[in-house]
Amino acid sequence: MIVTSTNASRWEFDLIVIGSGISGISAAIQAAEAGLEVALLSKESAIRESNTWYAQGGIVGESESDSPELLEADIYHAGADINNREAVRLLVQEGPRLVNEFLTEKIGVPFSRDENGDIDLTREAAHSVRRIYHVTDRTGQAIETSLVEYLGRTENIKVFEGHVAIDLITNVHNSVDPQEVYRPARVLGAYVLDAATGKVAIFFAPSVVLATGGVGNLFLRTSNPVGATGDGIAMAHRIGAEIINAEYVQFHPTVFFHRDVPRFLITESLRGEGARLMNRRGEYFMKRYSPTELDLAPRDETARAVYREMEEEDADFVWLDARSITGIDVRERFPGIFEMCMKVGIDIRREPIPVIPAAHFFCGGIKVDTNGRTGIPGLYAAGETACTGVHGANRLASISLLEGLFWGVRTGMQASYRPERLATALKESVPDWVEPASVEDFDPVLVSQDHRAIQTTMWNYAGIIRSRSRLLRAQADLNYLSHRIEQFYQSAKLDRRIIELRNSVLSASIIVHAALGNPRSRGCHYIE
Ligand code: SIN
Numbered sequence: 001m002i003v004t005s006t007n008a009s010r011w012e013f014d015l016i017v018i019g020s021g022i023s024g025i026s027a028a029i030q031a032a033e034a035g036l037e038v039a040l041l042s043k044e045s046a047i048r049e050s051n052t053w054y055a056q057g058g059i060v061g062e063s064e065s066d067s068p069e070l071l072e073a074d075i076y077h078a079g080a081d082i083n084n085r086e087a088v089r090l091l092v093q094e095g096p097r098l099v100n101e102f103l104t105e106k107i108g109v110p111f112s113r114d115e116n117g118d119i120d121l122t123r124e125a126a127h128s129v130r131r132i133y134h135v136t137d138r139t140g141q142a143i144e145t146s147l148v149e150y151l152g153r154t155e156n157i158k159v160f161e162g163h164v165a166i167d168l169i170t171n172v173h174n175s176v177d178p179q180e181v182y183r184p185a186r187v188l189g190a191y192v193l194d195a196a197t198g199k200v201a202i203f204f205a206p207s208v209v210l211a212t213g214g215v216g217n218l219f220l221r222t223s224n225p226v227g228a229t230g231d232g233i234a235m236a237h238r239i240g241a242e243i244i245n246a247e248y249v250q251f252h253p254t255v256f257f258h259r260d261v262p263r264f265l266i267t268e269s270l271r272g273e274g275a276r277l278m279n280r281r282g283e284y285f286m287k288r289y290s291p292t293e294l295d296l297a298p299r300d301e302t303a304r305a306v307y308r309e310m311e312e313e314d315a316d317f318v319w320l321d322a323r324s325i326t327g328i329d330v331r332e333r334f335p336g337i338f339e340m341c342m343k344v345g346i347d348i349r350r351e352p353i354p355v356i357p358a359a360h361f362f363c364g365g366i367k368v369d370t371n372g373r374t375g376i377p378g379l380y381a382a383g384e385t386a387c388t389g390v391h392g393a394n395r396l397a398s399i400s401l402l403e404g405l406f407w408g409v410r411t412g413m414q415a416s417y418r419p420e421r422l423a424t425a426l427k428e429s430v431p432d433w434v435e436p437a438s439v440e441d442f443d444p445v446l447v448s449q450d451h452r453a454i455q456t457t458m459w460n461y462a463g464i465i466r467s468r469s470r471l472l473r474a475q476a477d478l479n480y481l482s483h484r485i486e487q488f489y490q491s492a493k494l495d496r497r498i499i500e501l502r503n504s505v506l507s508a509s510i511i512v513h514a515a516l517g518n519p520r521s522r523g524c525h526y527i528e
């Protein structure tokens with residue numbers, strides 16, 4: 001059931017899920033089917049708007065040519081071998097099967113099939129075999145659409161669109177009972193802004209799953225939608241949850257570049273099918289950077305190569321040449337990219353595509369165990385906002401949807417083991433949201449300027465190629481911005497943009513702090 005707006009100031013559920021991509025929806029479905037009353041919150045006006053929606057390439061599924069050992073080795077190779085072995089083993093043993101059981105059979109995702117009716121497997125960088133399920137180049141859209149449809153048919157779930165989580169509530173941070181500070185911290189729910197009414201309600205539950213996605217929009221150039229502002233990272237950090245591996249931000253080597261249209265991803269499976277990166281002089285340059293893997297080298301290496309070529313040629317972009325693809329109909333296999341490029345007059349069968357690298361995926365996140373539990377009782381995290389350690393220093397392509405699905409289902413299952421509601425006295429000890437005595441309408445120009453300052457700082461000083469002096473500069477600039485934004489947040493009328501700005505500057509500071517603390521270049525943290 002979808003709840004768009006309401007006047008209630010206190011809600012109570014067995015589970016609150018914040019975020020509506022693959023991990024959030026899977027967690028909600030799993031828990032609701034186990035009998036829990038679930039609230040699914042999305043800050044967007046339509047829940048489908050999530051990072052999942054924009055995923056093109058695919059999701060690693062079961063295939064005859066593959067084995068858990070082979071997949072495990074590829075994940076370590078991409079991740080610079082610092083991956084969490086326990087989490088990787090669990091994922092490779094059980095994850096691909098779940099794609100069939102949960103996505104294909106239960107939810108009904110229409111994965112692309114070959115002429116024999118078998119799943120059509122594609123390939124992306126650093127995969128040693130074809131093992132990726134896809135729905136043409138619109139895999140994320142197809143998965144999200146099927147999940148949202150299934151969600152609509154599931155009992156026990158209330159969906160709150162346009163509801164922005166401001167802060168998590170714990171007994172030690174928010175209860176006015178002085179005894180609570182002596183008790184172990186636990187999560188009790190969240191303060192949530194209803195964007196339509198401007199009112200803040202309390203959502204109580206003994207369990208909360210953070211599934212808020214990534215941090216791409218902290219960077220000037222990104223493949224992510226605008227909502228990727230590190231909300232879960234910031235909320236978890238404010239209540240003392242541990243954030244790990246935050247220096248590992250993955251940049252995708254090929255995002256469409258054109259002055260007149262918004263950026264969009266050009267899937268790596270285009271290179272999996274034979275497209276090649278080319279500099280402005282017409283040279284296929286990957287042979288100089290990765291003589292054996294060429295255009296299918298791990299993503300961190302390829303993104304740096306593209307960046308260096310652009311620097312050397314003082315160019316705004318490089319080319320991705322899809323004319324070298326043979327044996328498939330590019331228009332049929334990649335209809336989304338074909339149409340988007342055609343809109344600006346680029347026929348990818350005849351002309352190369354202008355591309356740039358851009359922030360794509362956060363390999364770090366809120367530290368969770370193999371059941372999605374954070375260090376704070378009652379708080380779970382799943383998907384990009386969580387760090388299971390599966391990705392190590394750099395994620396293997398098409399593992400993120402798999403990780404989101406796997407730990408989404410797992411956290412939903414875990415949450416259903418502790419469904420007892422919160423005691424009345426404890427809930428009553430949590431005060432309603434208090435607005436500052438005098439709130440001012442804010443000037444949107446100030447908000448967008450501060451956001452742009454974060455993005456340029458992160459892109460230039462904490463981006464694809466970092467140095468200690470650049471990171472120190474980033475730290476100083478972010479400190480200054482944090483101070484200004486906190487003042488702003490304290491006095492301005494609450495609004496999604498202010499909440500996101502506050503989360504963005506904190507998440508950016510966490511990334512820079514982690515990058516400064518790790519002098520060793522590895523995977524997507526590259527420091528000169
Ligand atoms: C892509 O299609 O290139 C992105 C897939 C991913 O990031 O896993």
